[in-house]
Amino acid sequence: MKTRILFCATAVLVLGLTALAAELPGYHETVNMRADGSAEVRLAFDLPAGGAAGMLIPLSWASPRNVRVQGPAGAAASLVTKDGWGFLAVDAPETAAGTLVVSLEVDGCFKSGRPSAFGNRDLGYRFLNVTFDRIGKFGAELVLPPGYVFNDVGDFAPKAGAQGGGVPYVFGRTGGRDVARLSAEGLKLGEEVRLSCTFKSARRPKPLLCVLIVLAAAYLVFFRGLLKNVSGAGAGKP
């Protein structure tokens, strides 16, 4: 509850300080994680008709670096911070149309040190729409480092409704790497897409395999008495 109040207060503060754009037709974010916890993030969004002047895209990552922009001529993006909240400030002339792609590097997507119990590592992702009336089609892909797999999901948003029936994420694989795909339609101002989950190494412990094989073999030997007189009982064998 406390967290929620804090979150709402922050959102209201940021909303008050940010110039609101009407609608972003589409936004897609791909996070390619590395084993050291860093990641290459690729943001792709459709520029609104009529260009953009100081359009603010809220960032889910602290301290991004190496920002590179690809897209319509004249379009530019830079990092700005307002009240501790990171944004990508986008400027594009009226004539610019199409998709703008911004690549950046981030650190600390997850703690790369010693994992917690069962080899699990925590991973959290959150996109909070604090600048647009509506984002038409939102999508994000969290790509794990090679050799890792998703373990379980802790919390997520938006929540599945009884009518809609779905959850906002789906797990899959791309280029041999585990990926969590998040999506939301019509993300309104103040709404968020969030996923907290754990992931771990894809390797399974070998000792368990050996113990269970030995156990099965031992059972067959020590419990063969179960079959005594079975043939004499006249019942069919399985």
Next chain:
Amino acid sequence: MDKEAAVPGGPEGAGPAEAALTDEDRRLDELLDLDKHKLSAIPERKANSTERWMKYLGFPAGIAVFLLLYYMPLPAGLTASGQAVLACFSLALIWWISEPVPTYVTSLILMLALVFTNGWDEDHVLSVLGYDVIWLNVLAFVLSSILVKTALAKRLALHLIIRFGHNASKMFLAFMILQLCLAPLIPATAPRAVMTLPLMLVVAAIYGSTSDKSNGFGRNLLLQNLLGVNIFSSGFMTGSTANLIAISMIMSLGGAKVYYTDWMVANLPVVLITMAAMWFIGPRLLIRLKPEEKKPIIPGGIDALRRQLSRMGRVSFQEKKAAAIFGLVIFLWVTDRFHMGWFGFEIDPVMAALVGVIITFLPKVGIIKWSEADIPWHLMIFSAGAYAGGLALDNSGAAKWAIGNLFNALHIVKGTSFLLVYVIIVAVNMYSHMFFTSKTMRTIIMIPMVIAIAQQLGYPVLSLALPAAFTIDWVVSLPISAKPNVILFSTGQYSVLDNLKYGLVAATIGIGVLVVAALTWFRWLGITP
């Protein structure tokens, strides 16, 4: 036992008439004294040769399947915890069926395995013992104990048998009609199982089937009631909450309107035909009744039962108290939709049972002491472990992943004939209950999938989604598939394998009837094209 609680007509209540008892009467008293066949006692059952082979091979087979699923490369779309849960649950399923170790030990192993393989965390696994289904189980057995202790269950069962129970078939039919009558009155399935359980136990005992020595009659009776409790719910739109959720989804996502009578006219015949078929097939083909199990196993037959009933005399004060307590609980179950208006809140089935149980144990007012309540704790442990496995399948997304992949593997594409699509949809929905413990969860996952498939293929939403919704309450194949199954399995009268056999046959017949319906009366009603 309290002096007050002496059983009228039973060995303790017989008094001076004891000397006049014939041998037949004494044997009947012995048979109907359910205190001698406590559910809480773990019966030693002698396995036949097939069962011994299953025990011998089931243990390594369970481990082999576990290893295969746990160590195979993680399939795309499945989480590591989902894979672990699938592996653990498969092992447990094989062990529950083959019983190399007792079912409750398998459940304990499952709980441990879920935690140790990181399938589900310890807090969640352990908390299952506090779930409403387990509480309802415990409370159900306390309520059942008061009916047994006061001999009210015996009296009611004797009446039932004298009227309908001259042979096993009529007895099964009587219970089926009872369950059919209760289905539209009490939407929750678990209370219906609890209400009729004491009667089942006494009737089974009269036919010679007790928890420590069950026979074909007891197995058939309990399983026919399991089918009745669950499947009759499917005949009515208000038969379960899951039905209502499915209908609201069909209306909101599919834009089709369905009325109460539409549902009943379409699906009640499916239910009745299937249940009639199971009534006929069950005792003849699935669990065959021996000739001696087809009649009450009492020397003197029905006349002896009549004598027994008259020896019980008038309804005692204790019986009246038991009837009042049980009546209060049933009243609260039946009137749940009015609670909000009366009390400002709704008393759910577990709380209603708790009210009855509290009164049962109160000094003076109550009927039994705690030590007299016959609660099979080993079966509560079985239920808790099994439920933990099922919930972990739901929570880890493994169940959803398995069903989704099944649909994908079937390659349903535009141009596939309607009948083939219909059969696949109905079959997948029907059998999917084996992967879920919650009808609501299953509805929320399956119905939107079916609506999407119908829209994608260009078929009317109603033609596929409504028949899929008709299968929601058919949760009949495993003891963990639904709450009443857990309650009935706790009587120890039948095995997991019996349940699986009975349930799968009923589900398969149901699919067959739904297919026939699609070609006939569903067409006339405008459901299928």
